[in-house]
Amino acid sequence: MSDAPDHSGHRARLRQRLFQGGPDALMDHELVEYLLALAIPRRDTKPLAKALLKEFDGIAGLLTADAEALARVPGMGETSAAAIKTAHAAALRLLRARVTEKPVLANWQAVIDYLRADMAHHKVERVRVLHLNSRNMLIRDELMSEGSIDEAALYVREVIRRAVDLGSAALILVHNHPSGDPSPSRADVEVTRNLIDAGRRLGIAVHDHVIMGTEGHASMRGLGLI
Template identity: 70%
Template sequence: MPALDNAQKSKRNTKGHHGEGHRARLRERLLNGGSEALLDHELVEYLLALAIRRQDTKPLAKDLIDTFGSLSALLTADGESIRKVTGMGENSTAAIKIVQAAALRMVSEPVREQPVLTSWQALLDYLRADMAHLVHERVRVLHLNSKNRLIRDELISEGSIDQAAIYTREVIKRALELGSAAIILVHNHPSGDSTPSRQDIAVTKDICDAGRKLGIAVHDHIIIGMDGHTSFRSKGLI
């Protein structure tokens, strides 16, 4: 093959990626029309384009949406699962997860800055964003001070697709260590159905009884599912 002359080399080096025009159009639609101007896979496509500079990311974006079922499910998926999708690497996976991290910071701000009981809807929005699409059950305890402000949001247990352990003694012990005046129990149902099980009801009663003896109130137990949420207090279970 004959050597390229300087003009040919310069032309090759400055030639843009074949998708640059498409990316520019996505960028223009995003900046002028906001997030609603782009479809879900287009949001992912442009995001991936920032991490994968010289590749058409549209097919990969569509693969990710198809694999996880929705944009929300993709953003909340664990990094290991995302990396398993052909074409994904550390940088592109990190790009997906940083969006989730930023979104959670945004929706959790009212919960962190205001008394929880006066920002209840914000709390529910935060919990749903964080837990609704998880494929394994997780249990969290929100610890509150006497003014119902959040002291600590702790993950205390992670289990299988249908069960995670909640130990009354450990929950109360931790509340005493933190000086919590009240707690809110939270866990998710990966099945999508937020209806409490008999075990959920029984362990909640045990924690309420133990907390009452030590002056620790249980404001609620919230179960998060794809169908929404169930509040034990609103259902008269506390």
Template identity: 60%
Template sequence: MAKGHDMQSGLPRHGSGHRARLQHRILTGQGHGLHDHELVEYLIALAIPRRDTKPLAKQLIEEFGSFSRLLVSDADALVNFPGMGETSVAALKIVQVAGLRLISEPARTQPILSTWQALLDYLRADMAQLAHERVRVLHLDSKNRLIRDELVSQGSIDQAALYTREVIKRALALGSAAIILVHNHPSGDSTPSRQDIAITKDICAAGRTLGITVHDHIIIGKDGHTSFRSKGLI
């Protein structure tokens, strides 16, 4: 492949013709046809402009399994991958941050119960591919608008802590009228465990005594999601 030139430095830039074609497809609305590795290639090229990033992009997709798993992977794991650095990882992570911001906007700006599908889309995009368990509590006001989306705990591959006292104490501190519990199952199966059901019942009971409603407990998995309310568990 012919080499082009960096217009700012005058130095040769690897793969400039190929990158120009990728850029043209992106700018003309044809980016939806790009392969996953081409998306990664272009993103990394923004951080490493004088390097052929195609081989590295393919290696990353192969190592992490898919484009989505690559984006949600731990930053330390990405930084330590041969050929990567903090600037390259940041180029990937800004896409994750921007994508989540875009998806979450309806849930952040409108009453959550009226934008339920948007909330589920956001949670699945953020948590379905995680290799470790993450527990979050969404705090809502009296009009079911989001006050705070808080990460409560982050655990091992199959366990993270959720404590009734701490959840209710935080809800009182924020003045929450309602909460939604959320966690993921790294195994991919969103079926609730006995422990999930027990802790949810405890939090619901504690909330009722203090006027705090638990709207739902949502478990996110690669297979989809499970809503405690829709299953009759709340």
């Protein structure tokens, strides 16, 4: 009980810096420390915050880590893992709101920011499809498949069937490379071209296939591959 006032005073100073200076007023470990303190109020959370950032290679990797991986870190519990995932969910909703404000092709940087925050640091490969209407507004963002450490299945027929069900006028494919290198593989290009051919028969355009990685992103349209 004797150390409680010290924790309280330190957290009050962090809170004041955050209120007065905004998010840049706190270092990454201080943001995580304060977040954890809301879930673990009676403990010094600075060591745990630093351990988490080291384990997951920074704040982006930490926020995108799955709950099971978080729970394996000594000192973490279900409540503290939920606090981390809640912060990530809130950030994604903020970024996604920017994506839905304007036609996707006229709001490309907001799309990339959203996808990077959600996908770049995942340890398994995921395939997403952004469904657009005739004005290129986002109508649905769906996870189509989740693969092993280095592959995910993308079934052209399933993507097209879902686009027909939703009345999509256009699609943007997205997947991540857990290796960090976003360079498209031969298989990536082939499946994209197959999807373009299938969509063309039904009047469904495929605007792009974007690959996310920790080292950046690659646009097949931008690279002239489709």
